[in-house]
Amino acid sequence: MNSGIITRDVPTASADDSPPVHTDPEGLTAILDNLDALVYVSTFDTYELLYMNAFGRNIWGSYEGRKCWSVLQNGDGPCSFCSNHLLLDHDGTPKPPHVWEFQNTVDQRWYQCRDQAIRWTDGRLVRMEIATDITDRKNMELALQAARKKAEATALKDDLTRINNRRAFFQFGQQLLHQAKRSQSPLAIIMFDLDHFKLINDGFGHEAGDAVLRHVGQLLRDKGRDSDIAARVGGEEFAILLPDADADHAIEMAHRFSSLFRESPIHYRDQEIRISASFGIALLEPQDSRLEKILSRADEAMYQSKNNGRDQIHLYPARKV
Numbered sequence: 188m189n190s191g192i193i194t195r196d197v198p199t200a201s202a203d204d205s206p207p208v209h210t211d212p213e214g215l216t217a218i219l220d221n222l223d224a225l226v227y228v229s230t231f232d233t234y235e236l237l238y239m240n241a242f243g244r245n246i247w248g249s250y251e252g253r254k255c256w257s258v259l260q261n262g263d264g265p266c267s268f269c270s271n272h273l274l275l276d277h278d279g280t281p282k283p284p285h286v287w288e289f290q291n292t293v294d295q296r297w298y299q300c301r302d303q304a305i306r307w308t309d310g311r312l313v314r315m316e317i318a319t320d321i322t323d324r325k326n327m328e329l330a331l332q333a334a335r336k337k338a339e340a341t342a343l344k345d346d347l348t349r350i351n352n353r354r355a356f357f358q359f360g361q362q363l364l365h366q367a368k369r370s371q372s373p374l375a376i377i378m379f380d381l382d383h384f385k386l387i388n389d390g391f392g393h394e395a396g397d398a399v400l401r402h403v404g405q406l407l408r409d410k411g412r413d414s415d416i417a418a419r420v421g422g423e424e425f426a427i428l429l430p431d432a433d434a435d436h437a438i439e440m441a442h443r444f445s446s447l448f449r450e451s452p453i454h455y456r457d458q459e460i461r462i463s464a465s466f467g468i469a470l471l472e473p474q475d476s477r478l479e480k481i482l483s484r485a486d487e488a489m490y491q492s493k494n495n496g497r498d499q500i501h502l503y504p505a506r507k508v
C-alpha cells in the first residue's frame with residue numbers, strides 16, 4: 188500500500204515484531220519506522236488517517252480507513268484540543284509548525300507534538316504530526332512543580348498552629364485590602380493576644396503552652412469564615428482579617444471567639460487550662476493603602492483591652508464593645 192509519504196510502492200510495516208521488508212530504494216519507510224516517535228498524517232476535512240509509522244501502529248494498532256480521533260484518542264468525534272485550525276493561515280497557506288505538549292488519553296503518556304500542514308502526494312494539504320514521548324521529563328517537571336507548591340504552602344503556614352503565619356497574613360491581606368478599596372467594600376481586622384500566657388507556660392510547662400496555641404489555631408480554623416484570613420502574627424498574638432465586614436460584623440466575630448476561648452478549656456495531661464484573650468478591632472479607612480496601618484490600629488485597641496483589665500474587646504479608637 189502506498190503510504191503517501193513514500194513515493195514508490197512500499198509494503199506497510201506490520202505491528203508485530205518481524206522486521207518489514209523494505210523495497211523503497213530511498214529507505215524512507217525504514218527511517219520512519221525506526222523513529223522513536225509517532226509520525227502520522229491525516230486529512231483536514233475527514234480526519235482520515237493516511238499514514239502512521241511503526242511507533243504509532245505498535246501503540247495504537249492499525250489505522251487504515253480509520254479517523255485520527257478514533258485511533259489515537261479512542262474518541263467518538265474530533266478532539267476538543269485538535270490543532271488543525273492552527274496549521275493554516277486564513278488564506279490556506281501552511282503556517283510554521285505548531286509545537287505543544289499533551290497527555291494521550293489511550294496510553295496516558297505525555298507527548299511533545301509538532302504539527303504542520305504539508306503537501307500530500309496527491310497535491311492536497313494534510314496534517315502531519317510528529318510526537319515524541321516526553322513522559323519522564325514531564326513527570327519530573329510535575330513532581331518539581333508539586334514540591335515547589337508544597338514548599339510555598341509550608342513557608343506560609345505556622346508550624347505549631349497550622350494556620351497562616353505573619354508573612355502569609357501580609358501577603359494575602361494586602362491583596363484583599365486592594366480588592367476592598369477597588370470595590371469600595373468594608374474590611375476589618377481583629378487582633379487578640381492571650382492573657383497571662385506566661386503564667387500558663389510557667390505553671391503548666393512550655394509544652395502545655397504549645398497545646399494552648401494549637402487549640403486556638405484549631406478554633407480559628409474550625410469556627411472562622413472560609414473567606415477570612417486568620418494568622419498567628421506573634422508568639423501568643425493572632426489576627427483575623429475579615430473581608431467585606433463592617434464594625435458590627437467584626438464586633439460579633441470578636442465576641443464569638445472571646446466566648447469560645449472562655450468556654451473551651453484545654454485538657455492537658457489531666458489538667459484543665461482556662462484561657463481568655465484581649466481583643467482589638469480596626470476598620471479600613473479611606474486613607475489606608477497598607478495593611479500595617481490597620482493592624483497597628485487594631486494593636487492599639489487591643490492594648491486598651493489589656494490595660495483595662497484583659498478579657499475584653501475594644502474598637503479603635505477607644506470604644507469598649
Ligand SMILES: Nc1nc2c(ncn2[C@@H]2O[C@H](COP(=O)(O)OP(=O)(O)OP(=O)(O)O)[C@@H](O)[C@H]2O)c(=O)[nH]1
Pocket residue numbers: 347380381382383384385386388392393394395396397400421422423493497
Ligand atoms: N509555649 C509557648 N510559649 C510561647 C511561644 N511564643 C511565645 N511564648 C511565650 O508567651 C509569653 C508571653 O508573655 P508576655 O508577653 O509576658 O504576655 P502574657 O504573659 O500573655 O501577659 P499579657 O499579654 O500581658 O496578658 C512568654 O512567656 C513567651 O515565652 C510559643 O510558641 N510557645
